[in-house]
Amino acid sequence: YDYCYGELEYRSLRFEEEILDTDNYQGNAVVNYNEYEVPYTRIIEHKHFEYGTQHKTVITKEYPATWHKGDEPYYPMNDEKNNTLYAKYKELADKENKVIFGGRLGMYKYFDMHHVIEEALKEADVTLDDIDVVGVTYGPGLVGALLVGVAEAKAIAYAKKLPLVGVHHIEGHISANYIEHPDLEPPFLCLVASGGHTHLVCVKEYGEYEILGRTRDDAAGEAYDKVARAIGLGYPGGPKIDRIAKEGNPNAVKFPKAHIEGAQYDFSFSGLKSAVLNYINGCKMKGESFDPADIAASFQKAVVEVLVENSMKAAEDYGMYKFAIAGGVASNTALRAAMEEACKEREIRFYYPSPVYCTDNAAMIGAAAFYEYLSGTRHGWDLNAVPNLKLGER
Ligand code: KG4
Ligand code: ZN
DSSP: OTTTTOOOOEEEEEEEEEEESSSOSSSSSEEEOOOTTOSOSEEEEGGGGSOSOOSSEEEEEEEEEEOOTTSOOOEEOOSHHHHHHHHHHHHHHHTSSSOOOOHHHHTTSOOOHHHHHHHHHHHHTOOGGGOOOEEEEEESSOHHHHHHHHHHHHHHHHHTTOOEEEEEHHHHHHHHHHHHOTTOOSSEEEEEEOSSOEEEEEEEETTEEEEEEEBSSSOHHHHHHHHHHHTTOOSSHHHHHHHHHTTSOTTSSOOOOOOOTTOTTOBOOHHHHHHHHHHHHHHHHTTOOOOHHHHHHHHHHHHHHHHHHHHHHHHHHTTOOEEEEESGGGGOHHHHHHHHHHHHHTTOEEEOOOHHHHSSOHHHHHHHHHHHHHTTOOBOTTOOOOTTOOTTOO
8 A cells, every 4th residue: 555654663683503513503493582681582402393403503593673665574563553553554444345454464463373263163163062072283384373272272161071082183184084084094104294394104093103204304285386486486485386387398308216225105395396496406507498387397307297196105005905195295286186096096095175175274183183082092181282293192
């Protein structure tokens, strides 16, 4: 609206990075500080988002910062002056047709958990009195987000005298398959591919998992997001690449597929991602044009082939005749089609969730909690967020 009523103010952040000569600084991905004397609000220790052994550690201290025009606006400033100003813009926005302003910056406010839950209950046409068990993800993930959920779940369970069941985030993704396929029973093999994970998991029993393979570097979804940014598609890159790849030639550019010596079920996507970025830079340097649809299709072909090859190898080696996919990338149309065909050739039954159950959602956590509850899992009031929780750990 051309700032017609003036400009909204925000709060920003400043980051300071340090490399420390220790293999572990705080034992945790994120620690928040709210003491007045401490100038930063949190310390992020990046290695706890990944698995592996690194001898040094990289930490980032996050400081609150005054926002100036041009800075990244991280948070709204919900004082009277700004709220009044926002209300005026909101009036203009309400007159727009088919435009929704969503999220912390778009709606210029923080969301409280009880409002979100109230909406969900209303949508499902139930009340808290209809609930038998409270399920919640307690890891892995960002500790701030996990703590909000765990605290809320404990409060509801305590107040309504209900059992509390904590579940692993990936267990949630896998369990998304049970929602629409009640006939799916362990044992089966599951490929979990999301923005943060690429895991090949053997589901031996409800709640009993063996990880056969995982990515050594980038997750599949992360590679999609980075390549999408390089060809100017924006975030989240997965669905956008999926769409334009349909108009491209998957054999236009031959990108490398990584197979890891001695770890046949593991994945690596950073080499492929770099190859795509190098190819684009090469074209730009030579002043040649490139077709984003061809790059998307060729990149996608390489990703899908590796995911299919490793999954089918594991299915054959472990004698699995049921195979499922899960996580955001599982909604990829090329991956679904290729997996379906590969499974059919081997007479393996193939399961996949609808796209809404592939990307992060609460229903999948509910499904996981349901089976955990049936097998006797209960958590106490001391349940805490575990940012680096391992699958199968209690
Ligand atoms: O499971 P998810 O919602 O969040 C995590 O737990 O990470 O997965 C998000 C990821 C993003 O990287 C997104 O680009 C990717 O899933 N994704 C897709 C598609 N839809 C979402 N990747 C490829 N093709 C898609 N259609
Ligand atoms: Zn997820």
